[in-house]
Amino acid sequence: MLRPSPDRAADDDPQRHRCGGCDLEHVTAAGQRRLKxxxxxxxxxxxxxxxxxxxxxxxxxxPATGYRNRARFHVDDDGRLGFFLPGSHEVVPATTCRALAPGVQEVVEAIGTTSAAEVTVRAHGQHRAVVLAPGPGGLELPEGPFDLLLEQPDGSVVAMRGDGVLAEEVAGLRYRFDATSFFQNxxxxxxxxxxxxxxxxxxxxxxxxxxxxxxxxxxxxxxxxxxxxxxxxxxxxxxxxxxxxxxxxxxxxxxxxxxxxxxxxxxxxxxxxxxxxxxxxxxxxxxxxxxxxxxxxxxxxxxxxxxxxxxxxxxxxxxxxxxxxxxxxxxxxxxxxxxxxxxxxxxxxxxxxxxxxx
The missing domain is CATH 3.40.50.150 (Vaccinia Virus protein VP39)
Known part of the structure; x- marks a missing residue:
């Protein structure tokens, strides 16, 4: 890079991190909106x-950070939840992600490590749900203040703890839905x-x-x-x-x-x-x-x-x-x-x- 754009975020900007999901993290907020x-x-x-x-x-x-109320995580060799580096299968621990809503981060910290292959976390209002995709070995179910569901080979889920029903309030209306149904992230x-x-x-x-x-x-x-x-x-x-x-x-x-x-x-x-x-x-x-x-x-x-x-x-x-x-x-x-x-x-x-x- 010979000359940085005025829209380029500084290298020491708090939004800068290593995960591959936020592919415009090197651009200022105003610059991102102009690009879009x-x-x-x-x-x-x-x-x-x-x-x-x-x-x-x-x-x-x-807000530009802390907004994402649903995330699907990979699991590294040590059992920690995270995301892939760009163009790689190396997992970056999710503790570095600033896009996650506080409720999702709380669940990630409560889980700590897991033997699951992938983990989906949803946090809507005061409701929390975790969906585990089993790995090739055994699966230990994590403890924590959240509903726990197990993903089946056909994509359906089975409730292991709680019913997996979430709730969110938008525009003065209350919406309930199960962990398999789409709702805005x-x-x-x-x-x-x-x-x-x-x-x-x-x-x-x-x-x-x-x-x-x-x-x-x-x-x-x-x-x-x-x-x-x-x-x-x-x-x-x-x-x-x-x-x-x-x-x-x-x-x-x-x-x-x-x-x-x-x-x-x-x-x-x-x-x-x-x-x-x-x-x-x-x-x-x-x-x-x-x-x-x-x-x-x-x-x-x-x-x-x-x-x-x-x-x-x-x-x-x-x-x-x-x-x-x-x-x-x-x-x-x-x-x-x-x-x-x-x-x-x-x-x-x-x-x-x-x-x-x-």
């Missing part, structure tokens, strides 16, 4: 084929997603939330469905992971909200709706939060055929977003707003809330 803004814009331009897409500057949503980030999705659905251009028929695709345990229902929308939550769908229904009931839940794969649900099967009316708005691979061509084709007036797309991968955006625009939609959110500081990952209008 540029990545979202360039992907929409190059892969999406959009000229001058309306991309906001990436927004800070919470950053609680402040989850709050930001709820805020920006509600803002996108409820803007004057869409006619507002109250009274709108909204389909929430890839709904999980109801993170977005419940606030939409509370705001007055008629919400259908679609989730293919049956345990998560069941929790979405329970969470709505606990909150006194009316929510219709379809425990069905999104592509099957949309294909049936496209064929006109069932009594369901076409939606005014579709909200979708697909996995990292994106929604894909089949789901986009079905959305275009169903022709909702507004689509609010929560993207966790800019390249997948750009591919889906290209297909939506080709199908008659216009990208009206893109808001990158820095849910995972120190890493290249960025969430983007994108609005499409028919």
């Amino acid at each position: 803004t540029r990545v979202v814009r360039e992907q929409l331009e190059r892969l999406g084929g959009l000229a001058a897409p309306p991309v906001d500057v990436c927004r800070e949503v919470g 950053n609680t402040a980030g989850a709050e930001a997603l709820v805020h920006h999705v509600l803002e996108a659905v409820g803007s004057p251009k869409t006619g507002g939330v109250d009274g709108a028929l909204v389909w929430d695709l890839y709904a999980g345990v109801g993170l977005l469905s419940l606030p939409l229902a509370r705001a007055g929308a008629e919400v259908v939550a679609v989730e293919g992971h049956e345990p998560a769908a069941a929790w979405a229904s329970r969470n709505a009931t606990d909150a006194g909200l009316d929510l219709e839940v379809a425990a069905e794969a999104v592509h099957r649900f949309l294909r049936a709706a496209r064929r006109g099967e069932g009594p369901m009316d076409p939606p005014d708005v579709v909200v979708l939060d697909p996995p990292r691979t994106g929604a894909g061509q089949d789901v986009v084709d079905d959305l275009v055929a169903l022709a909702p007036a507004t689509i609010v797309y929560v993207a966790c991968d800019p390249a997948a977003l750009a591919r889906d955006a290209k297909a939506l625009v080709a199908g008659g939609y216009r990208l009206t707003a893109a808001r990158p959110l820095d849910l995972f500081p120190l890493t290249h990952h960025v969430e983007t809330v994108v609005t499409f209008a028919r």
